[in-house]
Amino acid sequence: MPTLFHFPLNAASRLVRLALAEKGIEAELKVEKTWERRTEFLTINPAGEVPVLVEDGGAAIADAQVICEFLQETRADPDMLGPTAIDRAETRRLMVWFLQKFAREVTDNLVGEKLLKRYLRLGTPRTDAIRAGGQNIHYHLDYIAFLTDRRNWLAGDKLSFADLAAAAHLSCVDYLGDVPWEKHPGAKDWYARVKSRPSFRPLLQESLAGTPPPKHYADLDF
């Protein structure tokens, strides 16, 4: 069984957990506290970041987007990238959008400041960053509604890694109760569909000691 080094409210780790579950791959989960910079972990990923997937043979695959590509190449069914090169480019563009742009503009500002900073005792959360994150999220929720108004899922007809990447990030922000769902019914409809998938269940059952999620977090009919 492969091993996944991850951290509970790390959105990139959540994407890989969803991808593994959608592909029906069981993996042993190991929590990695990356800030401890464990030598053994740095040997398998010199970048020192989660997620890292370690295959049975010992090969280590680092980075969420790279792991998704690897899973698609080694376990083709179901296809989570798309049938044509253009389709796959669209899925990858949206993965980059959420894993990098949404991360920088929203998740880092909200989850990073409000939750991780406290957890790691890194000082007082920056109110300007939190304000920016709260403003930026509207634009991204509008974009999700724009896309799903034209397509069944974010990148096309079928569920893809793009939906999982977006939902992984939103689930972390939703854990704080910071997603203004009521103002964005289109994005909410899409998220309800992703959230109700069996792959999502383990994420909704997770709880950080001392910081429980709001009631609606695990509610499929939120």
Place this chain on the structure above:
Amino acid sequence: MPTLFHFPLNAASRLVRLALAEKGIEAELKVEKTWERRTEFLTINPAGEVPVLVEDGGAAIADAQVICEFLQETRADPDMLGPTAIDRAETRRLMVWFLQKFAREVTDNLVGEKLLKRYLRLGTPRTDAIRAGGQNIHYHLDYIAFLTDRRNWLAGDKLSFADLAAAAHLSCVDYLGDVPWEKHPGAKDWYARVKSRPSFRPLLQESLAGTPPPKHYADLDF
């Protein structure tokens, strides 16, 4: 002929120019000043960033890593990703390393502060950022030497997108004369090999008005 929207000292754009040249694909280059947020450009890439490759049929592919995957899928020869899934994961991991980690820790701090900020009249360069960039680059040059001490190229036996991503970023920093080559002979040897490829020539001939590169920049025997 495809069109590439790019910007001269944008490292991600340079990666795609190198990738196109290594694959023998001619493309029409169009400079895009992303900060002007041209409506027509935002329509083809809502993220508003370069590079964007527009195919003859009109399909637009955004983001350097996504464009490289697309080029490999649509023009298989020469292979720039690697023969096995594990090889490809290693190439992609190093692409992410340079396109995201090196970008954040080095290029943004040096090229972003010293060159783009002045060009865009965004205020005084932050000396703490410049100092951080100058310190961080040593670690990355050591990592390049570590890898090429064990392999012919960064990700394995053959030249790959990983080499092009690393060299694209380093070429932008080198334009400022900010790469301490003399302290890193291993990285210098590797860079000399990439730099002497015909694909690199157009980048070395480029010059920004008012900010010429140092003498060694275009010198293959630097």
